[in-house]
Amino acid sequence: MDEREFLKAYDPHAFPPFAVTVDVVLLTVREGVLSVLLVERETHPFRGRLALPGGFVQVDEDLEAAAVRRLAQETGVRRDGDSVGAHVEQLGAFGDPHRDPRMRVVSVPYLVFAPDLPAPTPGSGASWVAWVPVRAVETDRLAFDHAAVLGAGVERARAKLEYSPVAAAFCTEEFTVADLRRVYEAVWGVPLDPRNFHRKTTGTPGFLVPVGRDSVPGPGGGRPAALYRRGDAQLLHPAMLRPH
């Protein structure tokens, strides 16, 4: 039998059914606090419980595209090269045989970083959507294994800030060194020395590109800060060190 005949005779329905879902761990920093976008599930299973946005992948759909689609459908948050989607990264596969009571489901979560966004609006499958501070999430009340997924996402985010310049994905296109420092402080949960942080970030080639203009100081004053955009470096050399 050659390959063509083989494929013609192949019946996918002959095998026990699997499903593949995607979930989105969408993180942002609001008021100095690392927060995650959660929805309240509108249907069984886990109806009424909080969960990450997500859902079934369509047969002909790319995994990352499915994640972005479900995020938009459930929460109204759309991909947009400059803000949401500046950083989208796969978190792995979660496939415990009993993670979903309906059937065997393997879920592929995606980690997304976003700047502080307007309030999301509930859509299909969600009766409620909101940003929840990560430290305030009641992990043992999340649907499915989303506590583990969220934990993996936060841990990945913390590690990623050390050796990559993705922290800028939490900021608007133009930002100050202090904006960026507040991202690191929120994600790592530790205060950083503003002066050493300034020296490190502005001194690492390719991390920050000066815009040439200054920000306007907030209420209470302070010297205006220079504005920067993200540079083209893919890796930080040497890495930002997280205080131990």
Added chain:
Amino acid sequence: MDEREFLKAYDPHAFPPFAVTVDVVLLTVREGVLSVLLVERETHPFRGRLALPGGFVQVDEDLEAAAVRRLAQETGVRRDGDSVGAHVEQLGAFGDPHRDPRMRVVSVPYLVFAPDLPAPTPGSGASWVAWVPVRAVETDRLAFDHAAVLGAGVERARAKLEYSPVAAAFCTEEFTVADLRRVYEAVWGVPLDPRNFHRKTTGTPGFLVPVGRDSVPGPGGGRPAALYRRGDAQLLHPAMLRPH
């Protein structure tokens, strides 16, 4: 409708069929060269082409267990806490809609490190098995998207050696500092200064535990080296730096 009724009425076969497979990127260091275990496919699709060991996950089977099972079935390499399986790590999910001509398949590859092992024997689904130096793999002739999977595995291994003590998983239970250095040199593909490497590895707390005995020198002589076991550190602090 409550949750029980909902689940009773749920028909998994009503949805388009997905399949989930696992693949194994089994790496070792043989004669100073980073090598990967490849099989020749016995059946369509990609019959006769080289591929990573792997196969379909069973409905009630854990993903990592499936990877270990397929590795044993196809190649005879068995899990064994001290050698193969000293380090097993998920590499993510590969789910391009057309990566498999039979049907929609999402594959979850696992990265495994092993010490130099006895020659493997072909089993179910494989007509041939062998260790192939990673640099000698003809990536454009591998089955499916295994070139990308192998690339991700090698890149992950390189990064992992920097901040974790997993390099010891490439060695037998007791090993010398030079054995460990040869692992780093093979995986990173660069020579390292033996003296600085010695200072770094023996000076990092929790990395190496001295056994108290010496190795026997090879032919050609040389001073016997102290033997070590892997320590209990999970992370290297500070990290081993890969020469840029």
Added chain:
DNA sequence: TAAATAGTGTCTCTAAGACAGTATGAG
């Protein structure tokens, strides 16, 4: 003996941590 490998010591340089001191805004 020479050659090979193991292990120690020492110097230099980069860069991180801990600040002091200056600049420029708001109120």
Added chain:
DNA sequence: CTCATACTGTCTTAGAGACACTATTTA
């Protein structure tokens, strides 16, 4: 003016890279 934030400079110290030197084996 004071207060707040931005930015620059300086000192100390940990640790990486580049060696020289000593130790212990085989041939």
